[in-house]
Amino acid sequence: MTNRILARLAYGSRYDRVPWEQRVYLRPGERLIREAQWRRLIARAPIMSRAAYERLRPLGEIEEFLDCMMCGESRQQPLFEPTGGKGWRYHVVRCPSCGFLYRNPNVRPERLGDLYSTGYSTFLTGKYAANRQRRYDLTMKALAPVFDEGKERRLLDFGSGVGLFLELAERRGFDAYGVDLSPESVAQANERLSRARTYFGAPEDVPEIAAGGFDVITLWSVLAHLPRPLEDFQLFRSLLAPGGVLLVLTVNARSLLLKAYGSKWSGFTKNHLMFYSSQTVRTLLARAGFAGVAFTHHYGDTVEAGTTKLSPALAARLRRSVEASDGGNMMRVLAFADEEAIGRWGGGPLTIHRLHD
Numbered sequence: 001m002t003n004r005i006l007a008r009l010a011y012g013s014r015y016d017r018v019p020w021e022q023r024v025y026l027r028p029g030e031r032l033i034r035e036a037q038w039r040r041l042i043a044r045a046p047i048m049s050r051a052a053y054e055r056l057r058p059l060g061e062i063e064e065f066l067d068c069m070m071c072g073e074s075r076q077q078p079l080f081e082p083t084g085g086k087g088w089r090y091h092v093v094r095c096p097s098c099g100f101l102y103r104n105p106n107v108r109p110e111r112l113g114d115l116y117s118t119g120y121s122t123f124l125t126g127k128y129a130a131n132r133q134r135r136y137d138l139t140m141k142a143l144a145p146v147f148d149e150g151k152e153r154r155l156l157d158f159g160s161g162v163g164l165f166l167e168l169a170e171r172r173g174f175d176a177y178g179v180d181l182s183p184e185s186v187a188q189a190n191e192r193l194s195r196a197r198t199y200f201g202a203p204e205d206v207p208e209i210a211a212g213g214f215d216v217i218t219l220w221s222v223l224a225h226l227p228r229p230l231e232d233f234q235l236f237r238s239l240l241a242p243g244g245v246l247l248v249l250t251v252n253a254r255s256l257l258l259k260a261y262g263s264k265w266s267g268f269t270k271n272h273l274m275f276y277s278s279q280t281v282r283t284l285l286a287r288a289g290f291a292g293v294a295f296t297h298h299y300g301d302t303v304e305a306g307t308t309k310l311s312p313a314l315a316a317r318l319r320r321s322v323e324a325s326d327g328g329n330m331m332r333v334l335a336f337a338d339e340e341a342i343g344r345w346g347g348g349p350l351t352i353h354r355l356h357d
């Protein structure tokens with residue numbers, strides 16, 4: 001309430017018609033204030049041993065305690081406690097060494113299915129479907145050369161759900177495959193698709209996929225759901241052909257909206273397990289054997305699609321604010337398997353960072 005009154009005093013009603021998820025990027029001075037708040041939070045939140053942390057938290061039946069999966073640090077800095085409808089609640093800690101944000105306790109991999117009870121595939125269709133396909137299109141446009149020409153190229157969509165992306169991929173001529181852990185989603189996907197095929201299970205259990213040789217692997221809003229990201233990324237690396245690339249879209253742990261809203265951040269959804277930034281995803285890729293990585297900022301779907309109601313001046317301010325803070329709400333990552341991939345897709349507007357473990 002106090003914040004709302006302060007905002008009213010500082011900004012009047014000028015930003016009332018701007019959607020709340022854009023205001024943080026637009027109101028003069030707000031970015032710097034939110035970043036200062038974040039630094040203060042990190043400086044003040046206690047850091048404790050894992051033993052002390054475990055005494056603090058009850059452990060659910062499907063849960064386990066973790067060390068940091070990026071750097072191995074065992075100490076914990078508790079920061080957030082997201083909650084939501086139907087009473088779900090979990091705890092998010094920050095690694096005091098590398099800054100990785102993760103749910104702790106986390107979900108035991110063999111109990112992951114418990115998070116995706118029936119009804120998940122229904123959630124994946126409907127209005128959600130149209131928004132998703134628009135987002136995929138915008139991302140393919142942002143990474144144009146990689147997705148321009150699908151002909152004859154093998155593509156794997158990991159966590160393909162009901163096949164919304166595979167549908168676009170087969171339309172572009174890709175020789176496209178998907179895997180997913182929800183049998184009903186796989187069934188729906190195969191009805192939707194004509195040439196592309198999706199399979200239930202892990203990639204190594206499906207011969208057509210285990211054969212590897214993929215030119216492109218995509219993870220659309222899947223990374224935050226992975227309980228064993230390092231093992232998975234080593235597998236992706238091995239499934240890529242020479243010159244292959246891996247595309248990841250995930251929530252951004254540096255989001256200015258996280259800094260502003262804390263536990264109420266939209267990225268803390270019921271089934272998310274780990275939260276990456278451009279820094280921590282670099283660690284993951286380097287350890288999995290990738291050679292390079294590039295990022296493209298995400299400004300929000302309406303700004304990118306040109307359907308925003310913001311004035312051109314405000315839209316430009318939003319872009320600058322996202323860039324200055326690396327603080328878009330989503331993060332788009334293009335990882336390069338090897339030097340050949342860097343040579344093939346480098347150049348152009350992408351800045352490639354080489355990864356050295």
Ligand SMILES: [Zn+2]
Nearest residue numbers: 068071095098
């Ligand atoms: Zn760490």
